[in-house]
Amino acid sequence: MNDTLDGSEQLAETTHEKNIVVWLNEYFGAVLPDGEPFREMAVCKKHANKVHGCVAIVRRTADTFGRDVEEMIRQKMTFEEALNGSGFTIMAKQRLRVVQRELFAQLDAIPFE
DSSP states (O other): OHHHHHHHHHHHTTOSSSOEEEEEEOTTSOSOGGGOOGGGSHHHHHTGGGEEEEEEEOOOOIIIIIHHHHHHHHTTOOHHHHHHSSSSOHHHHHHHHHHHHHHHHHHHHSOOO
């Protein structure tokens, strides 16, 4: 996590615009170093004027949702390709739809201009 925060700091220092969307990936657990949410971390506070929004990739059941998303990524597929192709079962496609809807809803909530 420290490497990621250092990378975030370096990225934020390369821009003067509010153009950064932070993806908080909970694959290994909640993103709460020292119990603080990202918005309360020093790097976020320092560069708050550059962070346009955040998207959380919430941790789900590894044996179902996790496996389906990992397989989609392993095959280098988009959600559209996975949902419209024949490589996933009906239940896997339903789980992928849930993840897609959640991620897209978060992106839609960010006021891009």
